[in-house]
Amino acid sequence: MRDLRRIVDSVKLTASAAGVTVVTGDTKVVESGAAKNLFINTSGIGLLEEGIRLGPERIQVGDAVLLNGFLAEHGITIMSQRGEYDFHTTLQSDVAPLSHMVESVLAVSPNVRFMRDLTRGGLAAALNEMATSAGQAVEINERSIPIRDDVLAACETLGLDPLHVANEGKCMIVCAEEDCEEILNAMRRHACGRESVRIGRVIEYPKPLVLMRTALGGTRMVDMPSGRLLPRIC
DSSP states (O other): OHHHHHHHHHHHHHHHHHTOOOOOOOOOOOOTTSOSSOOOOOOOOOOOOTTOOOOGGGOOTTOEEEEOSOOSHHHHHHHHTSTTSOOOOOOOOOOOOOHHHHHHHHHHOSOEEEEEEOOTTHHHHHHHHHHHHHTOEEEEEGGGSOOOHHHHHHHHHHTOOGGGSOOSSOEEEEEOGGGHHHHHHHHHTSGGGTTOEEEEEEEOOSSOOEEEEOTTSOEEEOOOOOSSOSOSOO
16 A cells, blocks of 8 residues: 555656646456556546647658657666566666646747657657658758667667667657757756757658668668567556
């Protein structure tokens, strides 16, 4: 019961910080041994203010691609807590409510084209799905993508691409080039967006795909993640 009270208190604090209301709940019974501790599943309903339009169909060549901070911390943190992966780290999950940061971004510019969270499949999945839906190509710069050394070391040890690893407090924003700096400034005013950066742009290309300019000066494709996506619980 002590753990349950602590978790419910955390839910209350986080909902208050995000400006949302918990309106209902339910419990499930599983077979003995099927759940070691506690699983929580949530869903939410939100509304955009009148006049705000977001979607991949609005993306145009020349638009900027923005990111609100360091990648892959959540996925590596979760994997470090599992017995099947024999490594330890001081990293913490990036899980956080982004509602206030997003609200600020939408308030400063009418030229936000698209937003997307970077959960399972990470940045690579989000970019590829966006490119396919928009019918546009995206070019990102490896040197511009913020990844901590601890994350890079863990990914190298586990044979993972950090662009494929799950995040919980990260989002990708596509906006018009002329509003890029104003939107970045709005993101950086929030705790969840202090390390916000521009990581790429939408480019003219014969087909929709994602390209990355590497730190060595070359170019490679960023593919959709394949096989088992880690971690299973995000």
